[in-house]
Amino acid sequence: TQPIKDPxxxxxxxxxxxxxxxxIAGGLEARLAQMQQEFSERGTWTHNLDxxxxxxxxxxxxxxxxxxxxxxxxxxxxxxxxxxTPQEIFDAILSHIDWGTNGxxxxxxxxxxxAGEPQIRILNSQLLLYAGxxxxxxxxxxxxxxxxxxxxxxxxxxxxxxxRFDILPLLIRIGDREPEIFEIPPEKxxxxxxxxxxxxxxxxxxxKWFALPAVSGMALDLGGVQYSAAPSNGIYQGTEIGSFxxxxxxxxxxxxxxxxxxxxxxxxxxxxxxxxxxxxxxxAVLYSFNRKGVRIMDxxxxxxxxxxxxxxxxxxxxxxxxxxxxxxxxxxxNLSWVWHEKGFNKTILKPNYFYQK
Amino acid sequence: TQPIKDPxxxxxxxxxxxxxxxxIAGGLEARLAQMQQEFSERGTWTHNLDxxxxxxxxxxxxxxxxxxxxxxxxxxxxxxxxxxTPQEIFDAILSHIDWGTNGxxxxxxxxxxxAGEPQIRILNSQLLLYAGxxxxxxxxxxxxxxxxxxxxxxxxxxxxxxxRFDILPLLIRIGDREPEIFEIPPEKxxxxxxxxxxxxxxxxxxxKWFALPAVSGMALDLGGVQYSAAPSNGIYQGTEIGSFxxxxxxxxxxxxxxxxxxxxxxxxxxxxxxxxxxxxxxxAVLYSFNRKGVRIMDxxxxxxxxxxxxxxxxxxxxxxxxxxxxxxxxxxxNLSWVWHEKGFNKTILKPNYFYQK
Ligand code: HEM
Ligand code: HEM
Numbered sequence: 001t002q003p004i005k006d007p008x009x010x011x012x013x014x015x016x017x018x019x020x021x022x023x024i025a026g027g028l029e030a031r032l033a034q035m036q037q038e039f040s041e042r043g044t045w046t047h048n049l050d051x052x053x054x055x056x057x058x059x060x061x062x063x064x065x066x067x068x069x070x071x072x073x074x075x076x077x078x079x080x081x082x083x084x085t086p087q088e089i090f091d092a093i094l095s096h097i098d099w100g101t102n103g104x105x106x107x108x109x110x111x112x113x114x115a116g117e118p119q120i121r122i123l124n125s126q127l128l129l130y131a132g133x134x135x136x137x138x139x140x141x142x143x144x145x146x147x148x149x150x151x152x153x154x155x156x157x158x159x160x161x162x163x164r165f166d167i168l169p170l171l172i173r174i175g176d177r178e179p180e181i182f183e184i185p186p187e188k189x190x191x192x193x194x195x196x197x198x199x200x201x202x203x204x205x206x207x208k209w210f211a212l213p214a215v216s217g218m219a220l221d222l223g224g225v226q227y228s229a230a231p232s233n234g235i236y237q238g239t240e241i242g243s244f245x246x247x248x249x250x251x252x253x254x255x256x257x258x259x260x261x262x263x264x265x266x267x268x269x270x271x272x273x274x275x276x277x278x279x280x281x282x283x284a285v286l287y288s289f290n291r292k293g294v295r296i297m298d299x300x301x302x303x304x305x306x307x308x309x310x311x312x313x314x315x316x317x318x319x320x321x322x323x324x325x326x327x328x329x330x331x332x333x334n335l336s337w338v339w340h341e342k343g344f345n346k347t348i349l350k351p352n353y354f355y356q357k
Numbered sequence: 358t359q360p361i362k363d364p365x366x367x368x369x370x371x372x373x374x375x376x377x378x379x380x381i382a383g384g385l386e387a388r389l390a391q392m393q394q395e396f397s398e399r400g401t402w403t404h405n406l407d408x409x410x411x412x413x414x415x416x417x418x419x420x421x422x423x424x425x426x427x428x429x430x431x432x433x434x435x436x437x438x439x440x441x442t443p444q445e446i447f448d449a450i451l452s453h454i455d456w457g458t459n460g461x462x463x464x465x466x467x468x469x470x471x472a473g474e475p476q477i478r479i480l481n482s483q484l485l486l487y488a489g490x491x492x493x494x495x496x497x498x499x500x501x502x503x504x505x506x507x508x509x510x511x512x513x514x515x516x517x518x519x520x521r522f523d524i525l526p527l528l529i530r531i532g533d534r535e536p537e538i539f540e541i542p543p544e545k546x547x548x549x550x551x552x553x554x555x556x557x558x559x560x561x562x563x564x565k566w567f568a569l570p571a572v573s574g575m576a577l578d579l580g581g582v583q584y585s586a587a588p589s590n591g592i593y594q595g596t597e598i599g600s601f602x603x604x605x606x607x608x609x610x611x612x613x614x615x616x617x618x619x620x621x622x623x624x625x626x627x628x629x630x631x632x633x634x635x636x637x638x639x640x641a642v643l644y645s646f647n648r649k650g651v652r653i654m655d656x657x658x659x660x661x662x663x664x665x666x667x668x669x670x671x672x673x674x675x676x677x678x679x680x681x682x683x684x685x686x687x688x689x690x691n692l693s694w695v696w697h698e699k700g701f702n703k704t705i706l707k708p709n710y711f712y713q714k
Contacts, residue, residue: 238629248691271643271655272595275636275689283629298628325681325699330691332632334605342682 007224014223065326070309118175201261242282299329364581371580422683427666467589475532558618599639656686
């Protein structure tokens with residue numbers, strides 16, 4: 001986590017920004033005084049619901065690696081600061097999954113648990129993840145990215161079914177107590193089987209992915225307060241599933257089976273067979289989600305929306321900070337206008353979301 | 358151009374590096390003394406042929422935007438410091454084009470003209486370029502990237518044939534005299550017509566590209582001496598032609614005609630048609646070059662070679678500096694190992710090649 005430098009100053013700066021950006025006429029001085037008072041008594045302060053909501057949205061707007069920021073004002077914020085036990089936290093997360101998934105018509109949301117000590121932590125990097133099992137022969141069954149969290153779950157007594165697509169349980173930890181394990185009921189997890197409009201053999205590969213991308217490992221750093229558990233969800237950009245999760249050699253590594261299903265020439269005569277398979281896998285992902293009525297966005301549409309976001313920010317006299325390598329899509333990268341903006345400022349503004357150890 | 362900070366110190370540093378890297382036993386002190394002597398008399402110094410050769414190679418090795426650096430030791434250096442008139446310079450360039458093209462079996466080379474005042478400049482950014490003509494309706498015939506140099510050539514009396522693929526003449530300038538114009542004889546320019554193994558309609562589009570990528574606008578900054586004219590050539594990475602030159606909307610913008618030739622569904626039902634067309638165009642480029650026996654490299658092979666380069670440099674205890682957005686290919690970017698190395702150090706070491714105003 002980015003260490004907070006001066007919580008009080010950050011709190012003040014946030015209140016100033018909130019009142020100013022929203023053109024709130026009066027009350028800033030009073031709220032500042034209140035905040036400073038609480039600070040002097042408790043060493044921290046309590047956001048009201050407006051502050052929590054605006055702050056979480058602002059943190060999204062400031063996320064340099066996110067290309068989906070045009071929608072920053074649409075974030076729905078669930079205040080779960082009263083959840084105390086791991087069970088209560090888990091229940092709030094289940095509600096979040098339900099509400100965000102919305103039967104396929106996904107909605108961006110964040111659930112914010114209380115800040116402070118003892119720290120609440122969701123040990124999973126995302127709410128939904130597939131397990132990865134190290135096999136005796138050195139290969140991995142499932143998602144190689146999740147080997148560590150899978151082992152941790154197993155060491156706590158969890159046993160997966162042993163398929164490539166076992167949804168991991170949530171590991172919720174309070175302070176330095178042992179993490180508690182919660183199995184997500186399968187009916188809560190909307191998944192999409194991957195098929196290809198023109199190639200039936202691809203459906204036979206039995207690939208699928210879940211609908212809801214929901215980051216849960218990052219802390220929301222807001223006005224001098226660190227929310228160590230604040231899972232949020234957006235909507236998938238197709239390439240995240242096609243190019244990364246399923247297509248990448250370090251992940252599900254499906255380009256060889258996809259190429260075989262497509263009947264591609266994979267000899268040296270056709271050095272770009274991987275690129276062909278990659279595009280078709282990405283097409284299959286978009287097609288499958290659309291067919292099932294599950295919201296997903298292609299990288300062209302998102303690049304345009306991000307351009308609109310940047311234009312709107314400019315009108316507001318605000319600079320968009322961005323981290324180029326994350327904003328540029330991995331497919332036909334130079335078709336995105338961002339390709340030509342190699343000089344993005346990647347300084348991190350606060351409030352923001354930060355990785356945690 | 359990067360201004361030289363301290364030519365004498367840079368000269369000394371270069372000699373030290375050259376003697377040390379090449380394990381040259383004696384003679385460093387004598388050469389340093391000689392160099393310092395010449396410096397005190399003339400304010401600059403003269404590289405011998407070994408220094409020129411090693412320096413030009415080192416400058417390549419230090420080029421942060423180049424993914425072809427595994428071959429840095431293979432650079433052939435032509436010493437043309439005795440060329441005086443624009444005609445002599447042009448003749449040396451023609452020899453370079455011949456030698457580098459080598460009937461399709463391309464070889465990396467650099468021709469170095471004299472440093473110092475009055476400055477010799479090749480105003481073309483590359484030795485071979487296609488003209489771009491602004492049309493009355495606002496569109497561009499030819500390569501939009503070369504509008505300015507085309508206008509300059511025209512203002513000096515040049516008239517192109519008015520096709521999409523007119524090779525520009527070379528504009529050679531000495532000091533602030535008027536640039537002289539030299540037409541490159543067509544038989545010196547090896548070109549490759551673009552066709553696709555499986556789709557005949559692509560050949561009908563009449564696309565082509567030249568074989569020899571030869572940067573001529575950059576200065577070689579070597580040991581405190583700036584060579585303002587030092588054209589060099591390598592070999593194309595396929596994506597430079599497929600994704601950038603022909604495929605990019607800001608360049609020849611051929612994705613729509615390619616998609617039509619392929620009979621792709623370009624409706625909203627198929628949001629990735631551009632990505633399909635891009636891969637097929639890139640495949641066509643590689644296929645056409647290979648069929649004609651003209652050397653070209655695909656981005657997968659080059660990514661591997663660059664990995665080997667980095668490993669070799671590490672063995673030598675040297676850090677590879679690189680500029681991520683240029684090293685990562687625009688196609689299936691995450692299949693390149695470089696994708697995962699977002700933390701490349703992009704500091705520019707000298708000697709190196711620099712843009713000039
Ligand atoms: C609404 C639709 C959204 C879309 C289409 C979207 C898209 C993306 C994409 C494509 C990435 C890059 C992921 C990768 O390369 O692995 C990303 C990263 C990120 N997004 Fe968004 N996003 C959305 C919503 C959100 C929301 C609601 C938040 C927070 C409130 C958010 C915060 C972030 C952050 C912090 C990252 C960086 C994650 C990391 O470093 O692992 N995004 N987003
Ligand atoms: C031998 C085969 C070579 C290959 C395959 C190769 C490959 C590449 C590629 C793909 C780029 C990026 C171009 C772009 O994105 O527009 C590049 C840039 C560059 N290369 Fe190489 N290269 C080769 C030889 C050379 C040589 C011989 C030199 C110099 C002696 C050189 C110096 C550079 C420089 C300075 C750049 C940056 C150009 C710019 O900023 O416009 N390369 N190279």
